[in-house]
Amino acid sequence: MSKVAYINDKAYPIHEGETMLSFLRRHNGKKSVPTLCDAANLEPFGSCRVCSVDVALQKEGKTKAMASCHSPMQEGMYLYPDSPNIQKLRKNIIELVLTDHPLDCLTCEVNGNCELQDVAASVGIRDVRYPEGENHLHREKDLSHPYMTSDLSKCINCYRCVRACDEVQGEFVLNMAGRGFDSHIIKGHDQSFKESDCVSCGACAQACPTSAISDVFESKSVAKAEKTRTVCTYCGVGCNLEVSTRNGEILSIQAPYDAAANGGHTCLKGRYAFKFYNHPDRLRTPLIKRNGKFEEATWDEAYDFITDKFKQLIADHGPDSIAGISSARTPNEENYLMQKFMRAVVGTNNIDCCARVCHSPTALGMQRAFGTGAATNSIDDLNYTDCIIVIGANPTDAHPVTGAKIKQKLMKGTMGIVIDPRKIELAKYAKYHLQLRPGTNVALLNMMLYYIITEDVMDKDFVAKRTEGFEEFKQEILKLDMDELASITGVDKELVKEASLAYAKANAAMEFHGLGVTEHSQGTFTVQLIADLAMITGNIGKKGSGMNPLRGQNNVQGAADMGAQPHQGAGYLDVTNPEINARYNTFYNAKVPSHIGYKIPEMFNAAINGDLKALWLIGEDVVQTDPNTQKVMKAMDSLELLVVQEIFMTETAKHATVILPGASFLEKSGTFTNGERRVQRVKKVVEPLEGTKSDGEIIVDLMNRMGYPQPPYTPDGMLDEISQIVPFFEGITWDNLGDNGLQWPVKKGGVDTPMLHIDEFKRGLGKFTFQNFKESVEVETHGKDYPYIITTNRELEHYNCGTMTRRTGNVDILTEDVLLINPKDAADNLIEDGRMVCVESPRGKVDIKAFITDEVKPGVMSSTFHFPEIMLNNITSDVHDSEAMCPEYKVVMCRVRKSKGKFKQLV
Numbered sequence: 045m046s047k048v049a050y051i052n053d054k055a056y057p058i059h060e061g062e063t064m065l066s067f068l069r070r071h072n073g074k075k076s077v078p079t080l081c082d083a084a085n086l087e088p089f090g091s092c093r094v095c096s097v098d099v100a101l102q103k104e105g106k107t108k109a110m111a112s113c114h115s116p117m118q119e120g121m122y123l124y125p126d127s128p129n130i131q132k133l134r135k136n137i138i139e140l141v142l143t144d145h146p147l148d149c150l151t152c153e154v155n156g157n158c159e160l161q162d163v164a165a166s167v168g169i170r171d172v173r174y175p176e177g178e179n180h181l182h183r184e185k186d187l188s189h190p191y192m193t194s195d196l197s198k199c200i201n202c203y204r205c206v207r208a209c210d211e212v213q214g215e216f217v218l219n220m221a222g223r224g225f226d227s228h229i230i231k232g233h234d235q236s237f238k239e240s241d242c243v244s245c246g247a248c249a250q251a252c253p254t255s256a257i258s259d260v261f262e263s264k265s266v267a268k269a270e271k272t273r274t275v276c277t278y279c280g281v282g283c284n285l286e287v288s289t290r291n292g293e294i295l296s297i298q299a300p301y302d303a304a305a306n307g308g309h310t311c312l313k314g315r316y317a318f319k320f321y322n323h324p325d326r327l328r329t330p331l332i333k334r335n336g337k338f339e340e341a342t343w344d345e346a347y348d349f350i351t352d353k354f355k356q357l358i359a360d361h362g363p364d365s366i367a368g369i370s371s372a373r374t375p376n377e378e379n380y381l382m383q384k385f386m387r388a389v390v391g392t393n394n395i396d397c398c399a400r401v402c403h404s405p406t407a408l409g410m411q412r413a414f415g416t417g418a419a420t421n422s423i424d425d426l427n428y429t430d431c432i433i434v435i436g437a438n439p440t441d442a443h444p445v446t447g448a449k450i451k452q453k454l455m456k457g458t459m460g461i462v463i464d465p466r467k468i469e470l471a472k473y474a475k476y477h478l479q480l481r482p483g484t485n486v487a488l489l490n491m492m493l494y495y496i497i498t499e500d501v502m503d504k505d506f507v508a509k510r511t512e513g514f515e516e517f518k519q520e521i522l523k524l525d526m527d528e529l530a531s532i533t534g535v536d537k538e539l540v541k542e543a544s545l546a547y548a549k550a551n552a553a554m555e556f557h558g559l560g561v562t563e564h565s566q567g568t569f570t571v572q573l574i575a576d577l578a579m580i581t582g583n584i585g586k587k588g589s590g591m592n593p594l595r596g597q598n599n600v601q602g603a604a605d606m607g608a609q610p611h612q613g614a615g616y617l618d619v620t621n622p623e624i625n626a627r628y629n630t631f632y633n634a635k636v637p638s639h640i641g642y643k644i645p646e647m648f649n650a651a652i653n654g655d656l657k658a659l660w661l662i663g664e665d666v667v668q669t670d671p672n673t674q675k676v677m678k679a680m681d682s683l684e685l686l687v688v689q690e691i692f693m694t695e696t697a698k699h700a701t702v703i704l705p706g707a708s709f710l711e712k713s714g715t716f717t718n719g720e721r722r723v724q725r726v727k728k729v730v731e732p733l734e735g736t737k738s739d740g741e742i743i744v745d746l747m748n749r750m751g752y753p754q755p756p757y758t759p760d761g762m763l764d765e766i767s768q769i770v771p772f773f774e775g776i777t778w779d780n781l782g783d784n785g786l787q788w789p790v791k792k793g794g795v796d797t798p799m800l801h802i803d804e805f806k807r808g809l810g811k812f813t814f815q816n817f818k819e820s821v822e823v824e825t826h827g828k829d830y831p832y833i834i835t836t837n838r839e840l841e842h843y844n845c846g847t848m849t850r851r852t853g854n855v856d857i858l859t860e861d862v863l864l865i866n867p868k869d870a871a872d873n874l875i876e877d878g879r880m881v882c883v884e885s886p887r888g889k890v891d892i893k894a895f896i897t898d899e900v901k902p903g904v905m906s907s908t909f910h911f912p913e914i915m916l917n918n919i920t921s922d923v924h925d926s927e928a929m930c931p932e933y934k935v936v937m938c939r940v941r942k943s944k945g946k947f948k949q950l951v
Contacts, residue, residue: 282718375714409571436560
């Protein structure tokens with residue numbers, strides 16, 4: 045029999061561990077008890093006491109007023125939430141609050157959507173008996189920041205903003221200063237928002253119950269606006285967004301509290317960097333280049349131009365003379381259509397996507413080890429882990445919501461291990477920072493595996509029952525020389541040993557990795573070794589454990605799932621397998637090729653060699669973001685036809701033959717799949733700008749023009765088709781995805797899978813594979829003449845090439861790429877902080893501003909490629925991962941000196 049408690053003498057069941065407030069709201073409704081200091085994503089605080097209720101331990105017993113938000117329920121309690129005593133108490137509290145609050149509701153930003161206003165009305169406030177306060181009225185507004193605003197005369201000292209900054213983001217920018225009537229919120233060291241360390245996440249603004257802290261979009265002033273729930277287009281976290289619109293214009297964005305992926309939080313990109321959608325720079329008509337200049341064209345003219353050329357090239361040179369690069373920024377349905385166009389309409393497997401240049405080693409390495417190239421666990425498992433290991437990733441910048449969750453765990457005492465050449469933010473909170481030389485991941489992971497074996501802390505039962513190949517693997521590991529590997533990595537072997545034992549001894553340990561693992565010549569091998577690390581410790585198939593890649597772009601996972609890769613079609617089915625080929629032929633009613641197509645680097649080589657004649661590219665700025673820029677530009681200019689589908693005139697679009705103006709994520713519907721395999725609905729918020737079309741509509745139009753009958757694009761229709769060919773989408777429909785989506789594989793009936801490999805691996809037994817360290821060709825070839833290693837990264841405010849974020853207020857926060865350089869290296873080269881320097885590699889040189897910091901070790905430098913003014917990829921190399929052909933952005937040999945001029949290609 046369940047335990048019960050009473051509300052107004054009526055019995056109701058209680059849940060273990062719930063508070064009085066949650067108990068009351070569960071049975072009487074969300075608004076049954078007023079609150080001011082309580083918020084859905086914050087810990088109970090109990091400062092305002094508005095939520096107080098009368099409590100007795102027996103019927104008609106003596107009652108006591110208690111704050112319900114943090115008081116635990118007990119069996120047999122009697123709660124009286126609206127007794128005369130409580131009504132009087134609440135009214136008195138609100139009257140006191142209002143004495144020090146300006147009563148200018150009619151002109152206030154949040155009028156009609158103000159929690160204080162609502163609570164005042166609910167407790168029956170009609171006038172205030174107490175004299176007006178004098179303090180808050182004299183506080184100045186802070187309008188210094190591109191996004192954040194404050195008018196602390198409206199502050200009611202509820203602490204919600206402070207707690208949001210602390211508990212949600214973990215930034216500790218906001219605090220309370222002063223005492224009594226002089227109590228007031230400060231930012232940093234009593235600075236403005238702009239001067240403080242604020243990361244512009246907006247958690248404080250969303251938490252604030254009044255307009256004391258807000259933003260330039262006045263996000264809480266849109267109560268009567270139309271609201272649409274969709275998914276962010278930036279990183280792989282997959283934050284849900286609630287977008288407010290009026291008359292077809294986007295007003296503001298908030299984060300839904302009930303979102304499984306982000307729980308009421310998002311970063312400045314998701315919340316504020318949306319004004320690119322109707323920016324004057326948006327492409328609004330098809331363009332065809334004639335005599336070296338772009339000319340406006342109709343859609344029919346552009347379609348005819350493309351289809352005529354495609355047909356001519358197929359007839360003259362065969363279907364493999366054409367290739368496509370799909371987009372990890374567009375929905376699953378559009379990626380599916382793009383690969384279908386190439387395979388079923390053109391007749392080639394020359395299809396790839398940007399997963400090639402970020403996480404292709406993850407997919408391949410994990411498929412080799414486990415049989416499935418995707419995250420084994422859910423981000424929610426952070427609530428159950430005892431140890432977090434972050435390898436080659438900087439989540440607080442690149443995956444901010446997940447990064448904030450990891451940061452919170454580390455700050456609260458969870459064991460942390462960071463393996464990264466840079467002293468990233470999480471390294472400050474982790475117990476161990478293994479600051480290795482870029483390119484030596486394999487060597488360091490082998491050290492960890494060596495100590496786990498020699499110290500006998502492996503999970504022998506898991507290894508014996510769930511894996512194969514261990515004995516051969518063990519023999520090779522034990523041959524390794526730890527002193528030699530310590531010298532190679534630059535990390536003390538005793539520190540590595542300590543960290544290894546901490547990971548192995550944890551009851552459950554989660555691993556997260558990013559591009560610092562994959563973008564290396566040994567990227568796939570590194571992923572396989574991480575899988576070895578998880579298996580040897582039994583950290584697979586249980587809560588709080590697993591191997592969790594942090595996907596770079598919002599739909600990297602989905603683009604690969606949909607078959608936008610040359611060796612596997614939709615559903616990761618092998619295109620060379622005769623049975624699979626026959627299945628595709630039947631399903632598409634077309635002859636699909638059975639040989640592997642070009643990967644992106646091979647496309648560039650084939651274009652330069654004259655074998656690839658045409659390339660259709662959707663939403664990828666390869667000229668700015670792919671390595672060895674001069675080679676990429678040569679490849680683009682070697683094509684007879686380059687079709688670029690874009691929303692802005694990018695560096696790649698400048699080389700196009702035809703430009704097709706696409707629609708942004710805010711103007712289309714479909715699904716994105718985030719890094720934890722969560723398939724979520726993307727809903728059209730506004731109509732596409734006049735003259736533009738969604739990518740799905742464009743692909744369907746061209747399919748039909750090429751003679752292949754494809755029904756008009758709809759997200760539900762496409763999902764129905766996908767579910768018939770992609771095995772792990774079998775149970776997905778547009779309707780059953782709901783607000784929070786489903787984690788694939790999804791069985792019929794909508795039963796999803798939050799955790800993989802619980803009882804067995806997809807391939808049966810997990811596969812141990814030994815990989816020996818091999819120095820990068822870049823280091824071996826150019827290390828003597830170019831003594832420094834430059835490694836690329838990403839900053840919080842921008843996203844890859846910054847195509848969208850540079851057209852928002854983010855550019856006012858971070859305005860340029862800089863070179864991180866250690867003080868010793870700066871002194872050795874007579875370089876001063878903030879001065880322009882020339883960074884030179886065997887491919888070319890760039891001018892960039894120096895930022896002197898101990899974030900990097902001597903001999904190591906770091907930068908970003910967000911801004912086309914710098915074009916940092918002029919110096920990155922053409923070295924790729926030996927297995928998956930992912931570029932080695934993380935190891936680039938260079939030299940540095942004071943700057944004399946701009947970029948110059950080396951001959």
